[in-house]
Amino acid sequence: MEKKMTIEQVNLALARKRKKEKALKIIAKVFVYFVLALMYAPLVYIAIFSFTKNKVAGVWSGFSIENYTTLFNISGNKIAGDIWRAAGNTIAVAVVSAAISVVLGTLGAIGIFYARRKWVRNTLEFVNQIPVVNAEIVTAVSLCVLFVIFAKMFGMERSFLTLVIGHVVLSIPYVVLSVKPKLEQMDPSLYEAAMDLGATQTQALFKIIIPDIIPGVLTGFLLSITLSLDDYVITAFTKPTSGGFDTISTYVDAQTAKGGLPTQLRAFTTILFVIILIVMVVMNIRSSRIAKTFLSKKEATKNVQD
Amino acid sequence: MASAVMENKTKRRFNFRGSLCMPFAVFMTLFVVLPLLLIVYYAFTDGDGNFTIKNWGTVFTDVENWKIIGMTFVVAGATTFFCILIAYPIAYLLSNSKYNKNAILVYIFLLPMWVNFVIRTIGLKALVNGISTAIFGSDLTSSAPYVAIVIGMVYDYLPFAILPLYNQMLKMDKNQIEAAADLGANPAQVFIKTIIPMTVPGIISACTMTFMPTMSSYVIANKMSGNTKPIIGNLIQSYFGSNISAISDHIGSVLSLVMLMIIGLSLVVEKAFDKKSNQKAGGLY
Numbered sequence: 358m359e360k361k362m363t364i365e366q367v368n369l370a371l372a373r374k375r376k377k378e379k380a381l382k383i384i385a386k387v388f389v390y391f392v393l394a395l396m397y398a399p400l401v402y403i404a405i406f407s408f409t410k411n412k413v414a415g416v417w418s419g420f421s422i423e424n425y426t427t428l429f430n431i432s433g434n435k436i437a438g439d440i441w442r443a444a445g446n447t448i449a450v451a452v453v454s455a456a457i458s459v460v461l462g463t464l465g466a467i468g469i470f471y472a473r474r475k476w477v478r479n480t481l482e483f484v485n486q487i488p489v490v491n492a493e494i495v496t497a498v499s500l501c502v503l504f505v506i507f508a509k510m511f512g513m514e515r516s517f518l519t520l521v522i523g524h525v526v527l528s529i530p531y532v533v534l535s536v537k538p539k540l541e542q543m544d545p546s547l548y549e550a551a552m553d554l555g556a557t558q559t560q561a562l563f564k565i566i567i568p569d570i571i572p573g574v575l576t577g578f579l580l581s582i583t584l585s586l587d588d589y590v591i592t593a594f595t596k597p598t599s600g601g602f603d604t605i606s607t608y609v610d611a612q613t614a615k616g617g618l619p620t621q622l623r624a625f626t627t628i629l630f631v632i633i634l635i636v637m638v639v640m641n642i643r644s645s646r647i648a649k650t651f652l653s654k655k656e657a658t659k660n661v662q663d
Numbered sequence: 664m665a666s667a668v669m670e671n672k673t674k675r676r677f678n679f680r681g682s683l684c685m686p687f688a689v690f691m692t693l694f695v696v697l698p699l700l701l702i703v704y705y706a707f708t709d710g711d712g713n714f715t716i717k718n719w720g721t722v723f724t725d726v727e728n729w730k731i732i733g734m735t736f737v738v739a740g741a742t743t744f745f746c747i748l749i750a751y752p753i754a755y756l757l758s759n760s761k762y763n764k765n766a767i768l769v770y771i772f773l774l775p776m777w778v779n780f781v782i783r784t785i786g787l788k789a790l791v792n793g794i795s796t797a798i799f800g801s802d803l804t805s806s807a808p809y810v811a812i813v814i815g816m817v818y819d820y821l822p823f824a825i826l827p828l829y830n831q832m833l834k835m836d837k838n839q840i841e842a843a844a845d846l847g848a849n850p851a852q853v854f855i856k857t858i859i860p861m862t863v864p865g866i867i868s869a870c871t872m873t874f875m876p877t878m879s880s881y882v883i884a885n886k887m888s889g890n891t892k893p894i895i896g897n898l899i900q901s902y903f904g905s906n907i908s909a910i911s912d913h914i915g916s917v918l919s920l921v922m923l924m925i926i927g928l929s930l931v932v933e934k935a936f937d938k939k940s941n942q943k944a945g946g947l948y
Contacts, residue, residue, distance in 0.1 A: 385756050389768070392753055396775050396821065399786030402793075461687050468684020481684060484691045487699070490926060492879030494896045495919045498903045499698030502705065502916075526694050529687075548680075558679035566680070587780055589882050594903070609781045613886065618785060626782050633777045637770060 400630055407623035424624035436619045443608040444625075447586060450517075450604060454524035455581035461525065462532025463574050467566060469533070470540040489530045496526060497594035504595065515598045523595030524585045531584065532577030539573035540566075705916035718913045722921070728898070732921070735894040738809060738884070739877040742816040746824035746873045747866065749817070754828035754865075755858075758835070769829060776822050784886045787818050791887075808888035815887035816877045823876070824869040831865025864937070871933050875926060895922055 362370075407425070411418040427434045431441055465481070472478045488496055500523050507513045543566070551561040567574075589606035596602050603611065612618055709715045722728055756762045757769055775783060788804060791814060795803035804811040835858070843857045844850075859866075881896030891897075895918065902915030 402790045403786040464683040465687025471680035494879045499702045503698040
């Protein structure tokens with residue numbers, strides 16, 4: 358029927374097609390931004406109600422920046438002190454556990470990769486996968502059981518150390534999994550060359566292997582920090598039994614269980630969010646490392662299942 | 664002969680690099696393997712350390728436990744379904760340069776993940792309750808706790824569903840889609856016959872990344888339902904408590920093992936799907 362179209366007809370058809378595409382594009386954009394709005398809604402909600410004093414979130418009782426002023430009155434306000442202490446604890450646990458994970462995990466990955474016996478390699482790789490696929494709650498209670506036994510046998514109560522151990526268990530597999538691909542990409546003859554040229558094994562390790570796998574190590578470190586900062590379950594089961602030690606996660610949980618979040622926490626969350634926003638923007642401009650971090654987290658899990 | 668000599672030469676040397684895994688191996692044995700063995704031990708013993716399978720009987724004769732395990736599957740299944748339903752088009756649009764020129768939108772989707780998830784969940788709860796009170800006159804978390812839990816879980820795990828799908832879709836062969844359209848397939852056919860088959864690995868990994876953690880994340884369930892025991896994670900947690908001092912709970916250990924079995928089963932199912940999709944892919948490309 359449409360064997361021969363005049364130029365006008367072609368133009369008309371093209372215009373119609375373009376119009377349709379434009380409409381589709383608008384619908385798609387609306388959808389994306391709608392979901393995005395939903396994802397940010399709780400945070401925006403908290404941010405809005407951080408500017409009112411009412412104890413119940415969702416009830417506006419006049420604009421006030423008291424939440425912010427009391428939040429920074431660390432010595433004068435007990436809640437503010439608690440919040441900052443919890444924040445400090447969270448960061449301390451994250452940094453210490455990530456550092457340990459990186460050292461143990463990197464050495465572990467190298468060891469696994471160069472292990473001569475296949476069963477050693479397979480066993481260690483399997484064990485490394487356990488914390489990844491296991492439910493966090495099972496990891497947490499099993500560690501808790503172990504620490505209770507430690508307490509009975511050696512009088513070693515749960516402390517900062519047990520908490521760090523818990524977080525290392527959580528993050529060490531991801532260090533191993535992010536270092537492993539770098540080892541695979543490495544040129545094996547470099548190490549041999551270094552040895553032939555008279556380097557000791559330790560020298561070859563630090564001058565050849567480690568510099569080559571540094572990107573993987575860094576990814577592992579960032580992942581460890583991220584996992585540790587956001588962790589609740591393992592923290593709750595391995596944190597010190599005495600002294601009211603809390604990280605942000607357990608502090609928030611305990612406060613809500615008692616009834617109601619302290620209003621200062623809304624101010625804290627808002628500040629935290631703004632800081633994250635700024636850091637993200639800055640890092641985004643500089644590099645796309647964060648995306649890579651997330652991608653490798655996913656890739657890590659994927660590798661495990663293959 | 665020559666290779667045997669070579670082998671001898673390499674074997675003679677102490678495997679320094681291989682030995683580096685020792686601290687890792689010790690740590691993992693002590694803090695990953697041993698704790699799990701302890702759980703197994705507790706699941707099969709009574710308070711005096713005698714072997715028994717009574718714990719299993721106690722768990723499985725309680726109808727309440729069966730209900731909770733069932734609801735765990737429902738909640739995890741529903742969460743996975745809605746996550747994929749929302750994440751799939753989002754990932755598609757994000758991976759399409761027509762809608763997302765630079766990858767910046769992807770970061771914007773990931774950004775809330777960096778705020779502590781307990782805080783996010785509580786913010787969400789306040790928001791959900793605020794809206795439901797305004798519309799229905801009651802808190803959603805108390806009137807329909809399971810709906811609230813699924814909302815909470817979908818909210819928290821959506822980025823985990825978006826990422827694997829997004830990655831997969833970046834790898835998608837756009838020419839194939841265009842070819843299908845040019846050869847006369849209508850949009851629905853293009854979607855079912857080219858886009859979906861190309862993204863099956865992404866769908867599978869998105870499913871596991873949401874299904875498995877939702878089964879155990881008792882905090883979200885707890886917060887969104889107002890401290891009831893809605894899913895198996897909460898059940899385990901309630902047996903151990905977060906401050907156990909007595910030697911561990913045998914019933915809780917049984918439940919942990921049940922949880923482990925469910926995870927093992929989901930892994931097997933996932934692997935089966937993965938294999939199937941790989942075979943299919945083999946024929947397609």
